[in-house]
Amino acid sequence: MAQQQKESVITPEMKKWIGVEGPPTIYEVEKGAIRKFCIAVGDTNPLYLDEEYAKKTKYGGIIAPLGFFGTPVSSGAFGQQPYEVSLKRVLNGGTEYEYIKPVRPGDTIISTRKITDFQERDGRLGRTLYTSSETIYRNQRGEVVAIGRGTTINY
């Protein structure tokens, strides 16, 4: 017997946004914000916190831990969507960071995000939408410092 097909939550309006780069988000990387981030993680590595210590390392000064690109942190998972999603509950599905250059206090990080894919499944939480996105982080010199890939789950 043919199973009744549920209506797809992936609308034609949503599909139009695949591959479209969103407006840039600009973050300033402040030493104090790095410190707050490290305290929240419970990471006391002096490379992120102690200028005198960090000066003696190969970096020559404080760097931000991988995953910190200024505040507020864009995880690539909870960015503003330009479209309506019928499933209102949101979870972070996963994250990948590729670290290309160190992020330092005083840097300005410009990030741009685009949706790369939509998938839907019937899972443990009922009908579930998986939205994949890619975020490119550049510094004030236009150098790509990192690439983030994330999956957002709507259920």
Place this chain on the structure above:
Amino acid sequence: MAKQVYYEDVTEGMELPQLVKHPMPRQLVQWAGATGDYNEFHYNETFAKVRSNLPGIIVHGALVCQFVRQMVSDWVGDEGTLKKLNVSYRGMNFPEQDCICKGKVVKKQVQGDDHLVELEVWSENPKGEKTTPGTAVAILPSRAKK
């Protein structure tokens, strides 16, 4: 800081020193403030249960990702470089419970000038379930290059 690990010290299958975290709700609030992720199911029990249909407040996935990142960063040391970190949020970590970060070396190889190690990394809840499985790639210093 721990002693610097070198490429030559590493063998495939070798385990990384584990990092045990025990996040309290206070830490989740600190994380919300530090990152701007004010999603209420990370600090509002009623919201988590009623609105989000969860058993209670949950630890931010991105915070668990940072715990795993810290474990890898601590291991590679100042002379090593973490190049890539990938985690999937498969299960939830709840506050007031241990979140145990573990890892092991899957592969080591020299690529050009880089001494690379590929790692399998994950976090576990107290039941031993892998909540945040992932992979990482790091460059380690080599004694031969010194």
